[in-house]
Amino acid sequence: MLDLTLHLKPGALTVGLDPVRVYSFDAEGRPFHALRHGKTYKRGLDHRFMVLWREVQEDESVRRRRFLSPAEARDLVATLHQDLRREVLPNLHRAALRVTPGPGVPKAGPPPNLWPRLAEAPQPLQQAVQETLHRILERDETWLAEDARRFREIYSPLGILPPDQYLALVLQVTQGCHWNQCLFCDLYTRIPFRIRPLPEVLQHLEAVLRFFGRALPLRKSVFLADANALMLPERRATELLEHLAPRIRQAMPWSRGFFSFLDVFTGERHPVAYWQRLAHLGLRRLYIGLESAHEPLIRWLNKPETREGAWHLLLRLKEAGLSVGVIVLVGAGGHRFREPHFQDTVAFLRAFPRWEPRDIVYLSPFVPPEKPEYHERVRADRIRPLTETEIRREIRRFQQALHDLPPRVTLYNIQDFLY
Ligand code: SF4
DSSP states (O other), X not given: OOOOEEEEETTEEEEEXXXXXXXXXXXXXXXXXXXXXXEEEEEOTTSOEEEEEEEEETTEEEEEXXXXXXXXXXXXXXXXXXXXXXXXXXXXXXXXXXXXXXXXSOOOOSTTOEESSGGGSOHHHHHHHHHHHHHHHHOOHHHHHHHHHHHHHHOOOOOOOOGGGTTSEEEESEESOSSOOOTTOOSSTTSOOEEOOHHHHHHHHHHHHHHHGGGGGGOOSEEEESTTGGGSOHXXXXXXXXXXXHHHHHHOTTOOOEEEEEOHHHHTTSOHHHHHHHHHXXXXXXXXXXXXXXXXXXXXXXXXXXXXXXXXXXXXXXXXXXXXXXXXXXXXXXXXXXXXXXXXXHHHHHHOTTOOTTOEEEEEEOOOOSOHHHXXXXXXXXXXXXXXXXXXXXXXXXXXXXXXXXXXXXXXXXXXXXX
16 A cells, blocks of 8 residues: 655655655656665766665764766666656545745645545646656656766866755855865865856856756855855955856845855955945855864864864854854874864854854864875874774764753765765
């Protein structure tokens, strides 16, 4: 007996076949998330699939992940489509329908927007569900591979996004990282740094909007990439937002605004008035890679920032009315730095006077980079890296030490990233 549920929402449709099989597709028919028998599958727009599951290690439930091989990815898409064909389409009329109103979704009437059977829902909603399902089934392997090719034409490889921005509309206003020398980071080592001229960014925006198409309402915000897009000179950044903001308001009136990474060493030179101007143009939150407030560790990591610089930057951003996401690298520097990193960073975060509940502190478990310099340095300095178990223990220590701060304290695992 099937327990079919459908959830039609702006830019997406989720189909629940039963409690252990729940599949989500964007409104263009691309699969992007699936739960199957205790495993989670995510598809990136470049057509890579990641599978995540939990396993018990030393009495702890630990999250694991890996990318699927192309053959496994093909099988997965075929399985999702087969389940829809065999189990959903023939029983569609008796599936329960939930609707989240919004752009791209036909008007559903007053809440609760819930129908025990699709057949009882207003005709435009039934039609929207049927059309989306048929579109999903048309998106076979060939279509998805071609779609990924178009994606790679529009975007150069994306290094990383903060976890709450995985569903942002990414605009690459710069490419790569202008510093690219932090010891722990290999996200942009193969990408030459470049500031894109404004006309090129505006063309990129149009290509991105076309690419997302009907699925655009799934994108709730605009993320200015790559590593530190706001390293731009003030006049250039202001001009950029002045051009982007009206077009985004028109194309995505639901957007929550602009978000971006910011490094302390480029952000600290700007006055409050500059940040206020950008906030006025729609900038909402900046994600700061603090990594640590223990100065010797920051130097060891070769990040050209200081604790004092970070403090003043955060104060200015808060004074300008912006939200901040502060990223702490847990496990960096191994045993040598474990205790002073914890003590100084917790003291810094607890002493900061301007936190608001809309701010976020991210705890990012350290992942050794594929960079020979890092491994040479570890050997030369006789650093003993923390094990995975030890890093998990450190994360718990940070969580306990920060749990009563106004910002949400949350995990930021760079290995989970897929756009
Ligand atoms: S951590 Fe940030 S500043 Fe450092 S190399 Fe990586 S992207 Fe660049």
